[in-house]
Amino acid sequence: MTKHLFLPLIALFFSSLALAQQPAAKEKSDPEAKKILDNIRKKYEGYKSFELAFTLTLEVPGQAQEVQKGTTAQAGNQFRLDMDDQVIVSDGKTTWVYVKKNNEVQINDAAPGDQSEFLTPKELLRRYQKGDFLYAITEKSTVGGKLLTHIEFKPVSRNSEYSKIRVSVDEKALTIESIKAFAKDGSRYTFKITRLSPNKTLPADHFSFDTKKYPGVRVEDLRM
Numbered sequence: 001m002t003k004h005l006f007l008p009l010i011a012l013f014f015s016s017l018a019l020a021q022q023p024a025a026k027e028k029s030d031p032e033a034k035k036i037l038d039n040i041r042k043k044y045e046g047y048k049s050f051e052l053a054f055t056l057t058l059e060v061p062g063q064a065q066e067v068q069k070g071t072t073a074q075a076g077n078q079f080r081l082d083m084d085d086q087v088i089v090s091d092g093k094t095t096w097v098y099v100k101k102n103n104e105v106q107i108n109d110a111a112p113g114d115q116s117e118f119l120t121p122k123e124l125l126r127r128y129q130k131g132d133f134l135y136a137i138t139e140k141s142t143v144g145g146k147l148l149t150h151i152e153f154k155p156v157s158r159n160s161e162y163s164k165i166r167v168s169v170d171e172k173a174l175t176i177e178s179i180k181a182f183a184k185d186g187s188r189y190t191f192k193i194t195r196l197s198p199n200k201t202l203p204a205d206h207f208s209f210d211t212k213k214y215p216g217v218r219v220e221d222l223r224m
Contacts, residue, residue: 030136049075
C-alpha cells in the first residue's frame with residue numbers, strides 16, 4: 001500500500017472518532033449515540049499520551065484482500081505512525097515520512113494541519129461540530145465476549161466518496177473497537193484496534209527520525 005493510498009484510509013478512521021457532530025442538515029442525529037461518542041472523546045482528551053496497535057484490512061473489488069498492521073503514538077503535538085511499508089514521525093516542528101522499500105525519507109516543516117492529516121486522534125476528536133454526518137445506533141451485539149454498540153454514520157454531502165461508516169464501540173470501557181467504511185466504488189476498509197496503551201511513557205527519540213540509523217537512506221529535505 002502506498003503512502004497516497006494509505007493516508008486517506010487511516011485518516012478516515014480517526015475522522016470517524018470525531019463524528020459526534022451537530023449535523024448541518026435539518027435531520028437530527030441519535031442523541032444516545034452522541035452521548036456515547038461525547039464520553040469517548042472526553043476519555044481520549046484526558047490522555048497525556050497513548051500508543052495503540054491496529055490492523056487495517058482493505059477489500060477492493062477485483063483484488064485480493066490486503067491486511068496491514070501498525071502502531072501509532074501521540075504525546076502532545078508529537079506523533080508517530082509505524083506501518084509495514086512506511087513510518088511517519090513528527091516532533092511538532094519537523095515531519096518525516098519514510099518509505100521503507102525505497103529507503104527514502106521526505107522531511108517537511110510541521111504545519112498545524114499535520115496532526116489531522118497524520119493520525120492524531122486527540123486533535124481530531126476536537127473537530128467536533130462540522131456537521132458532516134448524521135449518525136444513529138443500529139444494533140448491539142456480543143463480539144469476543146464484549147457487548148458492542150454499533151453506530152452508523154451517513155454523510156450529509158452527496159459528494160462524499162463513502163456511502164456509510166460503521167463504528168463499533170465498547171460502551172462499558174469507552175473505547176472504539178473497530179471502524180468499517182463503505183466506499184461508493186464497492187471498496188471496504190476495516191480498521192480494528194488490537195491494543196490501546198494510555199498515558200504510556202515514550203522515549204524522547206520516539207518522535208524524531210535519525211537518518212544515521214538507516215544506512216544509504218535517500219533524503220529529500222523540503223523544509224523552507
